[in-house]
Amino acid sequence: MKLVSAVIKPFKLDEVREGLNNIGIHGMTVTEVKGFGRQRGHTEIYRGAEYVVDFLPKIKIEVGVAEDRVDDVVDAIRNAADSGKIGDGKIFVSSLEQVVRIRTGETGTEAL
Numbered sequence: 001m002k003l004v005s006a007v008i009k010p011f012k013l014d015e016v017r018e019g020l021n022n023i024g025i026h027g028m029t030v031t032e033v034k035g036f037g038r039q040r041g042h043t044e045i046y047r048g049a050e051y052v053v054d055f056l057p058k059i060k061i062e063v064g065v066a067e068d069r070v071d072d073v074v075d076a077i078r079n080a081a082d083s084g085k086i087g088d089g090k091i092f093v094s095s096l097e098q099v100v101r102i103r104t105g106e107t108g109t110e111a112l
Contacts, residue, residue, distance in 0.1 A: 001096040001109060002070045006061045007035065008081040008089040013059050019080035020063065023072050027112075029062040038086060058089065064099055066109045 008016060013030065020028065034055035065073050074091055081089055101111040 001099060001112065002065055002067055003094050003096045004063045004065060004070065004073050004077070005092045005094070006077045006081065006089060007033065007058050008061065008077070009083065009087065010057055010059050012081045012083070012088075013061075015080040016061060016077055019076040020073065023069075023076050025063060025065065025069070025073060025076070027063070031060045031062075033058050033060045037090070056087065064096055064112050066112060 006016070010032075017028070020026075035058050036054060036056055061077070063073055070093060074093065077091055098107065099109075099111040100107050104111075
């Protein structure tokens with residue numbers, strides 16, 4: 001089992017959700033986060049004063065999947081979140097040791 005975490009631009013969330021639905025992935029966790037990468041934030045002008053916004057709003061999506069679905073999930077997220085511009089985000093894949101569905105007590109891939 002794997003945990004696929006993706007940090008994307010907020011306006012791409014609906015496209016990513018739809019892309020995952022299209023490949024049969026229906027559950028995910030979504031968190032509003034802030035961060036920056038190579039773009040290092042940006043400057044804004046407020047009431048005539050210029051200031052630097054270091055942390056930009058982003059969305060973090062987490063999806064638990066069986067190992068044989070990882071490539072499909074990564075491809076769906078990448079295709080939906082890609083705008084071709086800096087700051088599109090990153091996808092991280094890590095191992096899941098155990099998953100337990102609270103309501104039924106199911107474990108492993110059955111709990112996904």
